[in-house]
Amino acid sequence: MNSSVSMTTGGGAAVAENKVPLWRRRKAMANYIALLPYLAFALFPFYIIFITSLKSKQEINNLGKSPFWTRGIEWENFTFLWTDTVFFEHWMINTFIVTTVSTIISVSIGILAAYALARLRFKGVEAFGVAVFITYLVPQTLLFLPLVDVINFIDDFIPIRDTYWSLILTYPTFLIPFVTWLLMGYFRTIPFEVEECAYLDGCTRLGALFRVVLPMAIPGIICAILFSYTLSWNEFLYSLVFIQDEHAKTVSVGVFTELIRGDIYFWGSLMAACMLGTVPIVILYGFLMDYYTSGLTQGAIK
Amino acid sequence: MAEIRLQDLWKRYGADVMAVRGINLDIEHNEFVALVGPSGCGKTTTLRMIAGLEDITGGQIQVGDRVVNDVPPRDRDIAMVFQNYALYPHMSVYGNMSFGLRLRKTDKAEIDRRVMSAAEILNIGELLERRPGQLSGGQRQRVAMGRAIVRDPQVFLFDEPLSNLDAKLRVQMRTEIKKIHQRVKTTVVYVTHDQVEAMTLADRIVVMNHGVIEQVGSPDEMYNNPQTRFVASFIGSPAMNFIDCGIEQTGAGLAIRLSDQVALGVPTDRTDRYAPYVGKDMIFGIRPEHLTEHRPHAEETTQDLQIQVEVLEPMGMDTMVFFDIDGTEVCGRSEPRSVSDVGEAMTLSVNMDRMHLIDPSTDMVV
Numbered sequence A: 001m002n003s004s005v006s007m008t009t010g011g012g013a014a015v016a017e018n019k020v021p022l023w024r025r026r027k028a029m030a031n032y033i034a035l036l037p038y039l040a041f042a043l044f045p046f047y048i049i050f051i052t053s054l055k056s057k058q059e060i061n062n063l064g065k066s067p068f069w070t071r072g073i074e075w076e077n078f079t080f081l082w083t084d085t086v087f088f089e090h091w092m093i094n095t096f097i098v099t100t101v102s103t104i105i106s107v108s109i110g111i112l113a114a115y116a117l118a119r120l121r122f123k124g125v126e127a128f129g130v131a132v133f134i135t136y137l138v139p140q141t142l143l144f145l146p147l148v149d150v151i152n153f154i155d156d157f158i159p160i161r162d163t164y165w166s167l168i169l170t171y172p173t174f175l176i177p178f179v180t181w182l183l184m185g186y187f188r189t190i191p192f193e194v195e196e197c198a199y200l201d202g203c204t205r206l207g208a209l210f211r212v213v214l215p216m217a218i219p220g221i222i223c224a225i226l227f228s229y230t231l232s233w234n235e236f237l238y239s240l241v242f243i244q245d246e247h248a249k250t251v252s253v254g255v256f257t258e259l260i261r262g263d264i265y266f267w268g269s270l271m272a273a274c275m276l277g278t279v280p281i282v283i284l285y286g287f288l289m290d291y292y293t294s295g296l297t298q299g300a301i302k
Numbered sequence B: 001m002a003e004i005r006l007q008d009l010w011k012r013y014g015a016d017v018m019a020v021r022g023i024n025l026d027i028e029h030n031e032f033v034a035l036v037g038p039s040g041c042g043k044t045t046t047l048r049m050i051a052g053l054e055d056i057t058g059g060q061i062q063v064g065d066r067v068v069n070d071v072p073p074r075d076r077d078i079a080m081v082f083q084n085y086a087l088y089p090h091m092s093v094y095g096n097m098s099f100g101l102r103l104r105k106t107d108k109a110e111i112d113r114r115v116m117s118a119a120e121i122l123n124i125g126e127l128l129e130r131r132p133g134q135l136s137g138g139q140r141q142r143v144a145m146g147r148a149i150v151r152d153p154q155v156f157l158f159d160e161p162l163s164n165l166d167a168k169l170r171v172q173m174r175t176e177i178k179k180i181h182q183r184v185k186t187t188v189v190y191v192t193h194d195q196v197e198a199m200t201l202a203d204r205i206v207v208m209n210h211g212v213i214e215q216v217g218s219p220d221e222m223y224n225n226p227q228t229r230f231v232a233s234f235i236g237s238p239a240m241n242f243i244d245c246g247i248e249q250t251g252a253g254l255a256i257r258l259s260d261q262v263a264l265g266v267p268t269d270r271t272d273r274y275a276p277y278v279g280k281d282m283i284f285g286i287r288p289e290h291l292t293e294h295r296p297h298a299e300e301t302t303q304d305l306q307i308q309v310e311v312l313e314p315m316g317m318d319t320m321v322f323f324d325i326d327g328t329e330v331c332g333r334s335e336p337r338s339v340s341d342v343g344e345a346m347t348l349s350v351n352m353d354r355m356h357l358i359d360p361s362t363d364m365v366v
Helices: A002-018 A022-053 A057-061 A076-084 A087-119 A125-137 A140-157 A165-170 A172-189 A192-201 A205-216 A218-234 A237-242 A251-258 A267-293 B043-051 B093-103 B108-122 B137-150 B167-183 B195-201 B219-224 B229-234 B268-277
Strands: B004-013 B017-027 B032-036 B058-063 B078-081 B155-159 B187-192 B204-209 B212-217 B241-250 B253-257 B263-265 B281-286 B291-293 B302-308 B311-314 B319-325 B328-334 B345-351 B356-359
Touching: A022 A267, A057 A267, A076 A087, A076 A267, A087 A125, A087 A165, A087 A172, A087 A205, A087 A218, A087 A251, A087 A267, A125 A172, A140 A165, A140 A172, A140 A237, A165 A172, A165 A237, A172 A218, A192 A205, A192 B078, A192 B093, A205 A218, A218 A251, A218 A267, A237 A251, A251 A267, B004 B043, B017 B043, B017 B058, B017 B204, B017 B212, B032 B043, B032 B195, B043 B058, B043 B078, B043 B155, B043 B187, B078 B137, B093 B108, B093 B137, B108 B137, B108 B167, B137 B167, B167 B195, B187 B195, B195 B219, B204 B219, B204 B229, B212 B219, B212 B229, B229 B241, B229 B281, B229 B356, B241 B263, B241 B328, B253 B268, B263 B302, B268 B356, B302 B319, B319 B345, B328 B345
Parallel strands: B032 B187, B032 B204, B078 B155, B155 B187, B291 B328
Antiparallel strands: B004 B017, B004 B058, B204 B212, B241 B253, B241 B281, B253 B263, B281 B356, B291 B345, B302 B345, B311 B319, B319 B328
16 A cells, blocks of 8 residues: 555656646746846847957948947957056056945945944934935035045145045945945844844944844845945046046046047947956956845844 | 842833833742733833843842842843844854853853753754754754853843744743753743743742732742732633622622622631622632532532533533623633533532632722
8 A cells, every 4th residue: 555655656756857837838938038128138238348349440340240240259459458558557456446445444334334323222313314315315416526625625635636545535425325224224134132142142232243243244245345346346427527647547437538539439449448347346246146145144033 | 149139120111101110029049930911011121121131210120239220231140042032143053052151251161061061951962063044943942042051140031932932842842941940040030921831930920010010929829819800810721700790798698699690609718808898899700620510529618500501612631611691701611521512501610719809999809
């Protein structure tokens, strides 16, 4: 009796493994089809950038050729960036320094601010939280005007204008409110009892923040780092306003000002620079995505 | 020595929410005290004030011979087990249990010894390398207790530690907690809304309601001699029956008049106690277990009560018999083979020696 039951079960499982029901396959296919328009919109610009960066100048300028594919792979656009611009030796390095330092500053200050706003109960805490958000809403196109004045003022004492220090100083003005707002929401999801338990175990408030709350907030912090990094890396306006020296420029402005001369567009090199400019961000996302998606608070409470 | 003394303890939230209203309580060294009461009665707030997680509005808390009003939680030498376990999810079970000791810079070998000893008591030796996310609810509960035990604190606080477990595991863990307290003798304050937990675990029970202590006493006292209607209704499961009644003079004795047809004689030893209430509207309280099937050789104070069965709830060992007295639903507890069918008449025995008389104007048991 028993053996017949197990045989039936085994047979059923084998059938299920070998043959996915038609309705399931249709459903999966429908899901993929629904994603196609999104993929087309998201990836098409990258495709054009990629394909154009590999074309020769002649092929780009030949209007008889299709812009959607290439006849061969040419590296001249990349070598042009290496030999005729300071893309690698200055723009990339400047962008890397500015982005890394301003992200470190912003995330560090943002963590403390967000923790205070999420956890401490003091008069005006809610108004303060809203004020942080409103600060983030002030458009950069308005904010840069007073900031020019601030940079000029500081420049009287310490020469920072036309150096990347002016960017390291000004980027946190929009990064800190953003990081604070993002982490405030995250800290609120961390069960307070775990922190209270740390107090009873012997932690001070700062001790509990560093030993218990921050390790649990890693996905939120990773998210803040990723977004800060991307925002800084792509920043254009402050960089354009505060930096004129070619050697002090960041990628976003360097590419725009040095590869478009008057009405001449160095399309191939522009596209090659855009390609290379996105690589560090892609690598960063690749490394941090696992941490970002993992649920680190699992198991803390019921 | 770690007695806890609460003197005139107050807690106010905002301008007008009074969570705790001037309670006084002495908890002896190594005593297991359970704070029970309905949601919002102030029991958890009281516990959190003892832990130092909540500021006190007024009064004094003393742990051992030290007033701890302004002592931060980390310096109170108190361990607490939270309702939702509150484990550190990024640390292993060993890391969770040793965290407090590491912060106190305890010697590594000593940490090892204490963690192993607690793990053995709690039977979690093989889980030490796992993360909380890989444990079941019952295992997490054990780890949370282990974390408290290894610190060897002056006082253990439990905040409804079993309420997240399923019914079977809850009963099992209840026994475990009792065993642990017998092994690791420490002062324990245990908050629960489950009176069965309080009755089975505690040396003394404190029943709270609306921020004040209604009664303090041993489980036996709470069950047999409740002082207020609230305590009488809260302790015991199923709950005590309350029936509006009058007190009548019958010759030399007194009788409880439950309806036009039903009057029950008051035991003679209570006549003097109830005499001042003759002619007044009172409430008659009797537990279902003292309203049983007719027993021919019952005690003298037992009286018969004719009822008509409305609902039966078989519980296996007993059957709950529901019936009506003058518009009030009453529950009795009968041996299953003695119950009549629904709609039929049945004779129950009322053990009048176990009755309670409550003055509705004060809600006090007289």
